[in-house]
Amino acid sequence: xxxxxxxxxxxxxxxxxxxxxxxxxxxxxxxxxxxxxxxxxxxxxxxxxxxxxxxxxxxxxxxxxxxxxxxxxxxxxxxxxxxxxxxxxxxxxxxxxxxxxxxxxxxxxxxxxxxxxxxxxxxxxxxxxxxxxxxxxxxxxxxxxxxxxxxxxxxxxxxxxxxxxxxxxxxxxxxxxxxxxxxxxxxxxxxxxxxxxxxxxxxxxxxxxxxxxxxxxxxxxxxxxxxxxxxxxxxxxxxxxxxxxxxxxxxxxxxxxxxxxxxxxx
Amino acid sequence: xxxxxxxxxxxxxxxxxxxxxxxxxxxxxxxxxxxxxxxxxxxxxxxxxxxxxxxxxxxxxxxxxxxxxxxxxxxxxxxxxxxxxxxxxxxxxxxxxxxxxxxxxxxxxxxxxxxxxxxxxxxxxxxxxxxxxxxxxxxxxxxxxxxxxxxxxxxxxxxxxxxxxxxxxxxxxxxxxxxxxxxxxxxxxxxxxxxxxxxxxxxxxxxxxxxxxxxxxxxxxxxxx
Numbered sequence: 001x002x003x004x005x006x007x008x009x010x011x012x013x014x015x016x017x018x019x020x021x022x023x024x025x026x027x028x029x030x031x032x033x034x035x036x037x038x039x040x041x042x043x044x045x046x047x048x049x050x051x052x053x054x055x056x057x058x059x060x061x062x063x064x065x066x067x068x069x070x071x072x073x074x075x076x077x078x079x080x081x082x083x084x085x086x087x088x089x090x091x092x093x094x095x096x097x098x099x100x101x102x103x104x105x106x107x108x109x110x111x112x113x114x115x116x117x118x119x120x121x122x123x124x125x126x127x128x129x130x131x132x133x134x135x136x137x138x139x140x141x142x143x144x145x146x147x148x149x150x151x152x153x154x155x156x157x158x159x160x161x162x163x164x165x166x167x168x169x170x171x172x173x174x175x176x177x178x179x180x181x182x183x184x185x186x187x188x189x190x191x192x193x194x195x196x197x198x199x200x201x202x203x204x205x206x207x208x209x210x211x212x213x214x215x216x217x218x219x220x221x222x223x224x225x226x227x228x229x230x231x232x233x234x235x236x237x238x239x240x241x242x243x244x245x246x247x248x249x250x251x252x253x254x255x256x257x258x259x260x261x262x263x264x265x266x
Numbered sequence: 267x268x269x270x271x272x273x274x275x276x277x278x279x280x281x282x283x284x285x286x287x288x289x290x291x292x293x294x295x296x297x298x299x300x301x302x303x304x305x306x307x308x309x310x311x312x313x314x315x316x317x318x319x320x321x322x323x324x325x326x327x328x329x330x331x332x333x334x335x336x337x338x339x340x341x342x343x344x345x346x347x348x349x350x351x352x353x354x355x356x357x358x359x360x361x362x363x364x365x366x367x368x369x370x371x372x373x374x375x376x377x378x379x380x381x382x383x384x385x386x387x388x389x390x391x392x393x394x395x396x397x398x399x400x401x402x403x404x405x406x407x408x409x410x411x412x413x414x415x416x417x418x419x420x421x422x423x424x425x426x427x428x429x430x431x432x433x434x435x436x437x438x439x440x441x442x443x444x445x446x447x448x449x450x451x452x453x454x455x456x457x458x459x460x461x462x463x464x465x466x467x468x469x470x471x472x473x474x475x476x477x478x479x480x481x482x483x484x485x486x487x488x489x490x491x
Contacts, residue, residue: 158359159360
């Protein structure tokens with residue numbers, strides 16, 4: 001098998017990159033795929049916390065790069081899902097400890113033995129971001145329905161296009177249908193209208209996500225959570241399946257059809 | 267093989283190094299530059315590097331590769347200066363500067379040449395936040411201009427799409443310049459030296475043209491005639 005390398009990026013911090021990586025990884029592993037997550041945020045790691053694997057870290061990605069351990073030794077197996085692994089970031093170093101070609105080398109080594117490699121990009125558009133996108137086959141740009149997050153997403157998409165990476169796909173995170181209805185939040189259509197890239201998923205605002213992140217059990221394991229459902233749908237779309245978009249609340253029908261049309265999905 | 271030092275010239279600038287390349291094949295130049303760096307790593311460590319590539323035409327993948335190679339040697343590429351508009355555009359797309367503090371004589375010549383306003387730059391995509399396009403002629407965009415993007419043209423600016431960013435037509439003082447867009451809600455608009463305050467509530471729907479009349483910028487709905 002040859003893994004697909006997917007980088008999750010956003011530009012702005014705090015929009016949910018790490019949460020999305022953890023949830024997509026869990027959702028893919030639940031479907032039976034072998035998934036390796038790489039925390040690209042050297043110096044400010046937290047994918048391990050969200051996945052609940054903090055206390056199992058012995059070696060990290062910088063140890064692999066600097067030859068202190070084998071790649072296998074830095075791969076931490078998940079508590080529940082045997083096909084899910086995490087390669088943690090180093091906490092005591094900075095982004096310059098890793099280069100784009102190091103990331104490419106590690107991913108190429110992993111490609112043969114996994115189905116998906118998910119990379120959590122740090123915020124910003126500097127070295128750490130360059131490292132995270134260097135090996136990517138696909139980039140998911142995640143944004144919140146807020147003007148500042150959308151602006152940063154636009155910048156990131158511009159950079160990805162300039163580097164001639166495969167066209168990125170968009171995840172709109174933390175959409176609150178009630179606020180949209182009151183015209184107090186950008187709607188998914190507003191965001192798509194500006195960014196004009198393919199939409200791969202909309203995740204509704206859901207308190208269970210925060211609870212799950214704090215407990216180290218990503219919400220996509222919870223069959224009742226709406227956000228969990230949204231992440232599971234994105235995971236299936238990543239695998240190339242056609243999954244209809246969820247309707248949130250009692251919004252007027254036809255909206256999702258229009259969104260799907262705008263993004264080329266029918 | 268050519269002597270390394272005749273292929274690549276390195277000078278110190280106030281704020282970094284300026285590397286001037288000849289017009290030898292790109293692979294040779296890149297190899298020569300990287301070899302020189304590997305021979306004197308201490309000299310290049312942590313340097314800010316500007317690259318003068320002359321008339322070389324460079325595409326995105328070549329420039330990205332060089333930038334990554336340099337960054338692995340702990341050297342930051344911050345500017346690419348070129349006589350070729352294609353190369354300049356590539357550099358701008360990657361967010362690199364295309365002017366260094368001391369303008370080169372050829373460059374001013376390029377700007378003051380009589381090709382002024384006779385040529386147009388055609389951009390076949392959406393300009394996203396953080397992109398800045400500067401051109402000594404007209405600019406035509408087939409796509410949107412998003413918030414945070416900027417166009418400065420000495421001639422007209424025509425946008426076949428939505429205008430949401432900042433545009434400046436007639437940047438060298440040509441008061442006959444116009445800005446046209448299919449959908450008009452710019453963050454900033456300037457024609458020659460006149461700026462307009464865009465009021466959100468007074469948006470005009472449909473295609474729009476902005477130009478100077480009686481020393482003021484007026485924004486009108488596009489009339490077919």
